[in-house]
Amino acid sequence: MYYSSIIQAIGNTPLVKLNKVTKGIKGTILVKVEYFNPGNSVKDRMALKMVEDAEKAGILKPGGTIIEGTSGNTGMGLALAAIAKGYKCIFTTTDKQSKEKVDVLRALGAEVIICPTNVAPSDPRSYYCVAAKLNKEIPNSFYPNQYDNLSNTAAHYETTGPEIWSQTEGKVTHFAAGVGTGGTMCGVSKFLKEKNSSIKSIGIDTYGSVFKKYKETGVFDENEIFPYGTEGIGEDILPKNVDFSLIDQFIKVTDKDAAVMTRKLAREEGLFVGWSSGSAVYGALEYAREHFTDNDVMVVILPDHGTRYLAKIYNDVWMKDHGYLESRSFATAKDIIADQKNGKLITIAKNDKVAEAVKILNGKGISQIPVTDGDTFVGSLTDSKVLKKLIENPGLKDLTVGEVMEAPFTFVGLDNTIDVLSSLITKDNTALLVRDEKNDVRIITQADLLSAMAR
């Protein structure tokens, strides 16, 4: 048996269990290793579909030129489709993307124009605008526009989703993927949720991108936008392929946590993957650590291959220059809880009275307390906020904790370093929770961080 062209080898990628980085986490975490596609990324699937749908619609004609704005991987997929079908390619990309990606695009015969990263999407210099302008100027050209072209979502609805369903024999309970154009996330989620509506979808976002805030508030907040390093996920626009109703929640992952996890995937699991794979696994494990039972099965998409990041995250000098590999060792959450005198977590039940909570806060000399409902952490109380509310309304003490509580404290990983932990403590999130090696939940407060820094 043989394929008549390399593009027929797209899809049917393997599903592999994670064994080491999941230590202490319940359930099963499986990764779909998309670098097995011929262009070494998940984007081959949608690139081929966008080209074939355009051909069917008569938008892409023989001898035509494909013009696309890409962080690299979609370009690779389009270039393969173009070679198989006889089209030319011009890609615009940004100056933050790795040199290896640009080199591969050029090796596949494409023309590549590098545009500035730090300009607004509507700026004529942006890679979106330059691609759109070239499309207007060049006769017989086709601009797929992967962000708003729904063939992108359809490709994953037709291929990636069904593969995951059959590879897990319908046992998948959760799906996690980085969100950039939104096509992978939403195509797979749509398919899986149609099969079993209780399947949860976790979108992985970056700091500097608008998705998480938009999902939680419905507001497109420009203050969320700033330059970030992670390539291929996160956005400063709302692509039409992102259907927020198909994504149950977003988790943001820092560039550093993603980079460090990517290297762990290579060294501990033998998965030589790209930077956004680290984001996806880091975020997925954060979710699983907090929510999973033994029966849960999560599938996480690993979008691309490590060769694209050899000069970046797989290079120790680059990692140190970016503060991702510390030459001096920073304390981690694990060190901080090991130094706590009394490790036992004090909690209050959601149905207890506020008066009882105040008694515990005073009696134990603590400033904040997590609120539970059975085994679940559903909220939090902080002494200064409770005091302020009681001054405004003394009758509040007879209400239940559930009626006055704030959002639950954020869960962190045992290996999070003090710099990451301190960035997560804010006036709205005054403490952090972490599961220790025995799976008991422990609390880390600002006072713990201060004493760790003093040491």
Ligand SMILES: N[C@@H](CCSC[C@H](N)C(=O)O)C(=O)O
């Ligand atoms: N804004 C992102 C890229 C979004 S998705 C693009 C896609 N992965 C591609 O291969 O073209 C970034 O900052 O990288």
